[in-house]
Amino acid sequence: MPKIKNNNFTGQTRLDKYSTIRIILISIVINIILKIKHKLWLSPESVNVMQIKLIGSNHTRRAQFFFQFLHRTFSIILDKFKLGREEIKLHISREPIFIYKSNYHLQNDNLNQVIFCGDSHVEFFTRSNLLITPNRKLKPLSIWLGPKTLVGFASDVKIQKHLHETLRKLEIRNTNKNRLIVFCLGSIDIRTTIGFLLASGTFKLATECIDFITRYYININEGLMKELGSLSNTKIAFLSIPPASPSKGIDFLKCSPKEALSYQNKAEFTIFGSPVERSEWTCLLNKRFKSIANQRGWTFIDNSKAYELVTDPKNYFIDKKYTFDQTHIHEPEMYTKTIIQCINRMQNHYIG
Numbered sequence: 169m170p171k172i173k174n175n176n177f178t179g180q181t182r183l184d185k186y187s188t189i190r191i192i193l194i195s196i197v198i199n200i201i202l203k204i205k206h207k208l209w210l211s212p213e214s215v216n217v218m219q220i221k222l223i224g225s226n227h228t229r230r231a232q233f234f235f236q237f238l239h240r241t242f243s244i245i246l247d248k249f250k251l252g253r254e255e256i257k258l259h260i261s262r263e264p265i266f267i268y269k270s271n272y273h274l275q276n277d278n279l280n281q282v283i284f285c286g287d288s289h290v291e292f293f294t295r296s297n298l299l300i301t302p303n304r305k306l307k308p309l310s311i312w313l314g315p316k317t318l319v320g321f322a323s324d325v326k327i328q329k330h331l332h333e334t335l336r337k338l339e340i341r342n343t344n345k346n347r348l349i350v351f352c353l354g355s356i357d358i359r360t361t362i363g364f365l366l367a368s369g370t371f372k373l374a375t376e377c378i379d380f381i382t383r384y385y386i387n388i389n390e391g392l393m394k395e396l397g398s399l400s401n402t403k404i405a406f407l408s409i410p411p412a413s414p415s416k417g418i419d420f421l422k423c424s425p426k427e428a429l430s431y432q433n434k435a436e437f438t439i440f441g442s443p444v445e446r447s448e449w450t451c452l453l454n455k456r457f458k459s460i461a462n463q464r465g466w467t468f469i470d471n472s473k474a475y476e477l478v479t480d481p482k483n484y485f486i487d488k489k490y491t492f493d494q495t496h497i498h499e500p501e502m503y504t505k506t507i508i509q510c511i512n513r514m515q516n517h518y519i520g
Contacts, residue, residue: 181504184269184297187307188233191223191267195234198223202231213330217337220309227291227312229263236265262492264295268500269305272298272508275515280345282308282507283338285331286352287316289410292496293352296503298511308507309338317361318353322384328392335396346401348514350469351393354409354453357381359417359495360432362449363440367420367428378452385457389466403514405467407506408454411475412446412485415439415494447484469513474505 198219201208205215219226223233277300284290290310298306311334313321321327340347362377364370371377385406393404417439418431432438441449454470461468478490478499490499 181268181270181296181500184267187267187269187297188265191230192233192237192265194222195231198231199234213333217334220311220334220338224294224307225291225310225312227288227310229288229291233265236263240265264492264498266295266500268296268503269299270296270504272300272306272504272511274298274300274306274511277301278345279306279348279511279514280340281338281347282306282510283335283347283349284308284310284352284407285349286311286313286407287356288312288496289355290352292498293503293506296500296507298504298507311335313353315356316353317356318388319357319361319381319384321353322387322392332392332396335399339399340401344401346403348403348405348510349396350405350407350510351388352407352410353388354381354385354450354457355412358409358412358446358450358453360438360440363417363420363445364428364432364438367418367423367440368425374449374452378449378456381453382456382460386460389461389464393466403467405469405510405514406457406461407469407510408457408471408475409450410471410486410497411479412443412450413439413495414443414480414485414488414491416443417441417446443480443485444483451484467513469510471506471509474502474509477502477505 201210201215201218205212210218216226219231223230284293291312294308294310296308298308300306311331313327313331316324316327335349361381362374365377365380366372366374371380389406393406396402396404418428419442420428420440423431423440428440454472458468458470460466475484478486478497480487486494486497488494490497490502492498
């Protein structure tokens with residue numbers, strides 16, 4: 169297995185070789201099933217649930233662990249033995265393909281399942297297993313909802329029903345154990361929605377965009393999350409939006425409405441505003457969400473302490489050395505601290 173180079177660990181998080189190898193191998197089977205699912209009479213829904221149960225996530229990135237492993241291995245071999253001309257050497261991918269583990273003492277040992285739901289960040293948040301006792305490993309799961317903004321998810325009844333059914337199929341049966349469902353939404357809105365609304369002239373001030381997105385946050389909590397909370401032994405929470413990406417986006421102040429719309433429709437990966445501007449929007453949204461949650465008795469998990477491990481020393485955006493693609497965080501200690509932060513926040517709800 170390729171060596172992992174990481175000198176930034178500040179805690180007890182370490183490589184989980186067994187789980188990493190297991191997922192790499194199972195991902196082979198998953199990809200075979202994905203190619204012949206029509207011959208096996210498998211519905212997309214059943215394949216979706218199968219991926220979550222077997223490899224911990226339905227995100228395409230998790231299913232590609234085997235191919236990423238081969239890519240990385242052959243790249244390292246070619247580089248080490250200086251095989252082939254420089255222009256035909258395979259690029260050594262920086263994308264991490266590892267699962268981690270960390271010891272953790274769970275005060276009330278009746279939490280059996282932790283599920284993260286949201287954008288692509290959730291796949292990374294669930295790459296750290298917690299070793300509760302010598303005989304127990306808590307493996308968080310993630311349900312990727314697609315490249316959905318918070319606004320888009322709140323407006324899409326079909327994806328909400330799909331999520332509800334997926335959670336029902338993952339429900340713990342015949343047990344008094346509890347589960348925690350954590351939503352992570354809003355990071356795509358920071359990259360795209362706010363800057364686009366300003367550039368298109370829909371709103372003139374960032375605070376108006378914050379108000380707009382907040383209405384959908386309230387809608388999710390009053391509707392879907394209330395409904396999911398009625399599932400047996402289930403607690404629902406909303407995780408604070410991760411730090412903004414360090415990528416330099418289009419200057420929305422110099423972008424005409426026509427240019428903004430064209431960019432939004434054609435660009436593969438849309439980013440409006442500078443890292444500093446997006447950081448300000450992130451902080452404003454998190455502050456607003458937290459305030460509303462406190463007023464209404466909803467559960468908002470402020471994960472800023474864990475995010476401090478990966479943010480720029482002067483601003484609230486991801487330090488470039490902690491992201492392989494200018495968007496996703498590859499610092500394992502942050503994964504672990506995020507999961508523990510969620511559990512700690514919910515501990516009091518599981519007494520008795």
